[in-house]
Amino acid sequence: MVDMKGTQLIHEYLRHNKKFPHVFCAGCGHGIVLGSLIRAIHGLGLKKDEVCVVAGIGCSGRLAAYVDFNTVHTTHGRALTFATGIKMAKPGMHVIVVMGDGDSMAIGGNHLIHAARRNIGVTALILNNNIYGMTGGQCSPTTPSGSFSMTTPLGQMEQSFDCVELCTAAKANYVARGTVFHVKKLDKMIMEGISNPGFGVVEILTPCHTQYGRKNKYKTPVDMYKMLKKDVIDIERYNKLSEADKAAKTPAGVFVQKDESGLEEKFYEMAARCQGGV
Amino acid sequence: MKNQPLDRFEVRLSGLGGQGILTLGKVMGGGLALGHGYFVTQTQSYGPEARGGASRSDLVVSSNVISYPKAESVDLLIALSQEACNMYYRNLKSGGLLLIETDLVKQPPVNQFIGLPFTKLAKDKLGLPQAMNTIVLGAATYLLPFAQQRTMRKNLEEVLPPKILDINIKAFNMGFREAKKNFGDPEELWKANSVIVSDEEADYDSI
Amino acid sequence: MARPRKKRNKEIFALGNEAVVEGALLAGCTFYGGYPITPSSEIMEIMAQRLPLIPNGSFIQMEDEIAGLGSVIGASLAGRKAMTATSGPGFSLMQEHLGYGCITETPLVIVNVMRGGPSTGLPTSPAQGDVQQARWGTHGDHSIIVLSASNVQECLDNTIEAFNLAEKYRTPVILLIDEITAHTREKIIIPNPDEYEVFNRIVPTMPPEWYKPYEETVRGVPPMPAIGSGYRFHVTGLTHDTNGFPTSRPDEVRELNERLFRKIDQFLHDVQLVDEVDTEDAEIVVIAYGTVARSAELAVKQARDLGVKAGLLKLSTLFPYPRKATERIMAKANTLVVPEMNMGQISREVKRVNNGQVSVRTINKVDGQIITPAEILKVLTRV
Numbered sequence: 001m002v003d004m005k006g007t008q009l010i011h012e013y014l015r016h017n018k019k020f021p022h023v024f025c026a027g028c029g030h031g032i033v034l035g036s037l038i039r040a041i042h043g044l045g046l047k048k049d050e051v052c053v054v055a056g057i058g059c060s061g062r063l064a065a066y067v068d069f070n071t072v073h074t075t076h077g078r079a080l081t082f083a084t085g086i087k088m089a090k091p092g093m094h095v096i097v098v099m100g101d102g103d104s105m106a107i108g109g110n111h112l113i114h115a116a117r118r119n120i121g122v123t124a125l126i127l128n129n130n131i132y133g134m135t136g137g138q139c140s141p142t143t144p145s146g147s148f149s150m151t152t153p154l155g156q157m158e159q160s161f162d163c164v165e166l167c168t169a170a171k172a173n174y175v176a177r178g179t180v181f182h183v184k185k186l187d188k189m190i191m192e193g194i195s196n197p198g199f200g201v202v203e204i205l206t207p208c209h210t211q212y213g214r215k216n217k218y219k220t221p222v223d224m225y226k227m228l229k230k231d232v233i234d235i236e237r238y239n240k241l242s243e244a245d246k247a248a249k250t251p252a253g254v255f256v257q258k259d260e261s262g263l264e265e266k267f268y269e270m271a272a273r274c275q276g277g278v
Numbered sequence: 279m280k281n282q283p284l285d286r287f288e289v290r291l292s293g294l295g296g297q298g299i300l301t302l303g304k305v306m307g308g309g310l311a312l313g314h315g316y317f318v319t320q321t322q323s324y325g326p327e328a329r330g331g332a333s334r335s336d337l338v339v340s341s342n343v344i345s346y347p348k349a350e351s352v353d354l355l356i357a358l359s360q361e362a363c364n365m366y367y368r369n370l371k372s373g374g375l376l377l378i379e380t381d382l383v384k385q386p387p388v389n390q391f392i393g394l395p396f397t398k399l400a401k402d403k404l405g406l407p408q409a410m411n412t413i414v415l416g417a418a419t420y421l422l423p424f425a426q427q428r429t430m431r432k433n434l435e436e437v438l439p440p441k442i443l444d445i446n447i448k449a450f451n452m453g454f455r456e457a458k459k460n461f462g463d464p465e466e467l468w469k470a471n472s473v474i475v476s477d478e479e480a481d482y483d484s485i
Numbered sequence: 486m487a488r489p490r491k492k493r494n495k496e497i498f499a500l501g502n503e504a505v506v507e508g509a510l511l512a513g514c515t516f517y518g519g520y521p522i523t524p525s526s527e528i529m530e531i532m533a534q535r536l537p538l539i540p541n542g543s544f545i546q547m548e549d550e551i552a553g554l555g556s557v558i559g560a561s562l563a564g565r566k567a568m569t570a571t572s573g574p575g576f577s578l579m580q581e582h583l584g585y586g587c588i589t590e591t592p593l594v595i596v597n598v599m600r601g602g603p604s605t606g607l608p609t610s611p612a613q614g615d616v617q618q619a620r621w622g623t624h625g626d627h628s629i630i631v632l633s634a635s636n637v638q639e640c641l642d643n644t645i646e647a648f649n650l651a652e653k654y655r656t657p658v659i660l661l662i663d664e665i666t667a668h669t670r671e672k673i674i675i676p677n678p679d680e681y682e683v684f685n686r687i688v689p690t691m692p693p694e695w696y697k698p699y700e701e702t703v704r705g706v707p708p709m710p711a712i713g714s715g716y717r718f719h720v721t722g723l724t725h726d727t728n729g730f731p732t733s734r735p736d737e738v739r740e741l742n743e744r745l746f747r748k749i750d751q752f753l754h755d756v757q758l759v760d761e762v763d764t765e766d767a768e769i770v771v772i773a774y775g776t777v778a779r780s781a782e783l784a785v786k787q788a789r790d791l792g793v794k795a796g797l798l799k800l801s802t803l804f805p806y807p808r809k810a811t812e813r814i815m816a817k818a819n820t821l822v823v824p825e826m827n828m829g830q831i832s833r834e835v836k837r838v839n840n841g842q843v844s845v846r847t848i849n850k851v852d853g854q855i856i857t858p859a860e861i862l863k864v865l866t867r868v
Contacts, residue, residue: 015719018730052712065719065730070712072562073721074555075585081552085559085567085614085714088543091515093563094714109554114548267544271537304670308498311672318498320670324524324609345783346858347636347669347776 004042013038013048015068023062023134027221029180029206033127034063035144036183037096040190041069051094056103059134059208060127062097077108077146080115083122091264094194095122102132102140109141116170119198121262123174125190126163126201129208137211148215163203164255173198175256179205181228182252189254198262205232205250282341282424283456284316288349289337289418291368293358293379296333298411303335306415309433310339314426319347332361339424354421356414357383358396373472377421390471392461398457400449409449416453421464495675501640501666502527502570504673505596506535508644509568511676513683514594516567518545518556520575523608524664525598527569541565550575554582554595561591562720564711566648566685569597572603573615576622583657584623585722587745590699590709591687592651594644598667599775601853611664613775616830619659620804628746630658630756631804635778637671643801649684650756654749655706661803663826664779665776665855685703688694689716698729699741705748749805758801759810763789767796769868771819772811772835774800777814777824777856784861806834815843820868824848824856844868 004012024030041051048069055064057076064071070093074082083097104112104126115122132138133147139149141161148155167175174196178186186204193200207213207224218224235253238246261269289306293299300322307320316339323334333414336349351371357363358379367387370376378386380393394417400410412434419430431450461467499507504732505528509517509754517532529546536542543560560567571579576597595708601607602614615622619631630650634643651658668673689696700707710716710801723731724738734739749756763785764770773781778799788795794842796815800807815821821843823832832847838861839845846864 017728018719049713049715065721068717070717071719072559072712073719073723075581075722077760078551078555078582081555082559082562084545084547084552085516085518085556085561086563087559088518088545088556088561089563089565089567090711090713095526110548111552114552174792263545264543267537274537275540304498307670318670320498320674321665321668322666324668344671345779346855347665347671347779348855350857381741390828391735 009042009115010035010038013042013068014066018066019190020066022066023059025210027207027209027224028059029129029204030063030127032065032180032183033125033186033204033206036186037125040069040194041189044194045109046094046194050092051096052083052086053096053098054086055098056100056108058100058103058132060100060103063174066216071201077103077106078088078111079103080108080122080124080219084115084120087120087262087264088267091121091268096194097122097124099124099126100140101126101142101163103166105141105163105166113166113170116167116172116199116201118263119171119173119260121198121264123190123193123200123202125193126203127206128163128203129195129206129212131208131212133208133211137215147212149212161200167201168256172201172256172258173258173262174200174254176201176254177203177205177250177252179228179232179252180207181225181232185252190255192254192257196257196259197265198258198260284339284341284424286344287339287424288352289339289354289356289422290349290352290366290369291335291337291356291374291414292362293333294362295331297358298408299333299358302411302415303337305434305437306418307337308437310337310425312432313429314424316341316342316424319344321348332365334366340484354418356418358362358414360384363387367473370473373468375421375468375472377417382433388473392467392471394456395462396453399452403452404445404449409445412449413448413453413456416450416455417457418453420451420454420457421461421467423464423468454455490763494677496672497675498670498672499637500527500668500670501634501637501662502553502598502668503531504637504640504646505570505660505662506531507673507675508641509594509648510535510539511641511681511683512566512645512648513685514566514568514648515542516544516557516560516565516840517569517694518547518560518567519553519569519571520550522545522550522572522575524600524667525570525596526570527667528596528598530741550578551581554579554586554593556570557593558586558589558591561593562712564714564737566592566652568596568648570598572600572608573602576615576618580623584625584627586657587612587623587627587629588722588724589720590655590707590745592655592709593657594647594651594660595657596644596662597660599663603853607853609664611776611826611855612817612851612853613661613663613777613826613830614851615661616803617833619661626742628656628749629804630654630656630749630760630802632658632801633661633774634666634801635775636666638673639801640666641673641675645681645683646758646801649682652684652686653706654752654756655671655709655750657685661775663775666760688714693717697727700727701740703742705744705751713718721723753805753809756802756805757807757810758800759807760801761810762797762799764795764796764798764814764817767814767818768794769822769865770796770798770814771822771824771861771865772798772800772814772831773824774831775826777826780856780858781824781861783858784865787858787862788865791866793865800831803831806831806838808838811835811838815839817844820844820846822846822848822861822864822868824850824861826850826856
C-alpha cells in the first residue's frame, strides 16, 4: 500500500460518490473517531473489501455512509445483531460496529451484553457523548447524575452506566476506553480491538458540545476537550489515586485483553469436525 | 405394499409421561405410513396438556387422503394409566376397542375392555421397564386388523439405534405373542369386546 | 402446490415443523438465526442439528427475536439464504426488522407458526390471528409476500417456494402455518433435485464502479451482491437514492417507494398460488387456507355427496391477495364461505374483492380449536 499521510490517507478511504458535507457539528468528536478508524484499518493493512462497518442509529450511525467499505446502517440499537449475522456468515470479514451510548446501552443494551457473552468476533466502537445528540439532547444511560438534558430539566436523578465495567462483566474479550483527545492511543486501541479475536469493545469519549456541553457549563467545544484532557487519565495513574481523588477522574486504557477464540471460529471448527466425521 | 381399504381408523395412545407414549405414536405412525403405505396423521399432546404427567398421541389411518388431521371418534383406545382411561374412554366410538394396562388401570370405566400387564411384562421378562411401549406396539400390531407384524418390525429396525434394537425387537415380538395368547382371534375380539356407545353419546362425540 | 413427481424418492414421516426444515435445506438455506418459541421450536432445534453438518451452514441462537431477525438480515446481506421461525409474540418483536428487510430489499424467510393470541395467548393451541399482522405489522407502507401451508407436504413445498420468491423479488417472505400442521406428523415425499426449482438471487456482473445498488431494472429488482464480493455499497434503513445513500428528495423517495410495490405487483401471476377443488360448476365456494383448508376439503366432499354444488379455493398465497382467482370464482358462484380461526382477516380481503356482488358468509372460531368439517358442512348445506 502506498505510504499516505494525513488527509491524503483519509481521502483514500472516503466515498467520493457520497454527497458531503457530513452531519457532524463543528467541534464534534465523531470525525476524529472516523479518522482514527481509517488510520487503524490502514495500519493493519486490511483490504477495503474485507472490512464491513455496521452502524446503529444516531450521529455515530451516519459515520458508516462516509467510508468506502461494505457498510450497513441498521436500526436503533440493533447493529450488533446484524454484525453477528454477517460475521457468522462470512467469518473472514472484519466486522466493525459503530454505535452511540444510547444506541448501545439503552435500546441495544441487551444485544451488547449478549454479543460480549457469546464472544462473537466483531469490534464495537461505542462513541459515548453522554447524550442523544441527533434527536435534540435527551438523556442517555451514560448521562452523568446531576447533568441537565432536554428530558432531565431538573438534573439526571438516575445513575449512569460504566460501559467498561458493563462489558467486562459481560465477559468481552477486549475492553478499552479512549478519548478523541488522546488520538494516538485511540488509533492503537482500535487496531488492537480489530486484531484481537472474539468480541472487542472500545468505548470512545467524544464530546457533544451542541447538545450536552451547552446545557452543562461547557461553554465552548474547547472546554469539553479541556475536560477530557484534565479528567481522563491513564489506568495505571488512576489506580494509584486515593479513593477520594478517583471520584473526579475517569480511567482510560486497556482494561481486558484475552485471546479466547471468537464464537464463529469455534462454530466452524466444530462444524468441520462434524462434517469430517460424517 | 398394498394396503386394505380403510376409511379413517383412529387410534389414541394415552398414559403417563415417561411411558414412551410419544415415541410409540411416532413409531407406530411411521410404520403404518411408510411401511404399510397408509395415509397417517399423528398428533400429540403439547404444552400444559403434556405437563402434570399426562401424555397422549393420536393416529388417524386411512387409505384415502386425510382431510381432517385430528382424532375425533376413536376406534382403538390404548390407556396406560387410570387418569388417561377416565379422560378418554368417552372418545371411543361405538364398536371401538379399549386396551388397558391392567396393573395401572385398576377401575376400568366400562365393562368391555381387554388388557395386559405391560409394565410387569417389561420388568419381569425383559428386565427393562422402558421397553414397555414396544410391548404395547407388538400387542397393538396384533389387534389392528390392517397391520402386518413383519412390516411393523421392519420399520422398528429402521428407526431404532442399533444399541437398543435387540431388546426392542424382543419386546415387540413378546407383545404380539402375549396378545395372540390372551386375546384370541382379533376379528372375533373386535366383535365381542367393542364398546357400545348409546346414540346420544355418539352424537355428542361425532362430528 | 402439487407438482408432478416422476419417481418416488425418499419418504419420511415428519412433523410440519420438520418439513419446513427439509424444504429450507432443499432451497439452499445455510443460515438460521432465531429465538425459540412454542410451537415453532422444533424448526430451530432441527436446524441446530442439521446446519453444522452441511458445508458453510451456520446457526445461532440470539437473545431475542429482534436480534434473531437482525442476524438473518446480516447473513442474507453477506450472501446467504437465511431464515428464522417464530410464533405470535416473537413475530411482534420482529416487525421492526421486517420493515428493514423490506426497505433494504433483503431476501429472507420468516416462518410464523401461529398460536392463539393476543399477547402470550394460547401457546400450544392453533389460531390464524396473525394474517393481517403479516401483511401490515411493520410500520410504513410496504409490499410483502405472505404464504401459508395446509399440510405437512405443503410445509416443505411452500418453504422452497418462500425462498424462491424471496430471492427472485428481493423481499422478506412470510410463511404462516398454524400449530396443528406444525405439530402433525404425516408421510411426506422429499422431492428429487430435478423435481423442484431453486432460484438464486441475481448478482451484479458489471464492474463494481458501475454498480448502483438500487437502480431501476426491467423487473424492478436490482441485482444484489454479497458483502465482501468486491461491490462496496451502503445499506440503510433510511429512504435512499439509487446509490443507497439517504435522501429526502421527493422524486427519489417516490421512485423507491413505488418500485418496492411495483417489483411484486407486476408479477402477481407468479406470486399468487392457489388450488381449486371442484370449482368448475360450484355455486358455493369455500375460501380457506392453513389447516382449515383440510376441514373445508372434507366438508366440500360431504356437501357434494348431499347434492350441494360446493367447491374449494385453497389459498397458498395470502398476500398479495389472489384477487384474480377470487374474481374467477365469483363469476360462477353465488356464495362464498370463508372459515378462519380468527374473527375475519382474510374475509376482509374477500369482501373487498367481492364488493357486494355475491353473498359472503364467514365462519369464525377463536377458541383454540380447529374448525371442523361438520361446522363448515352445516353452513354449506344451510345456504
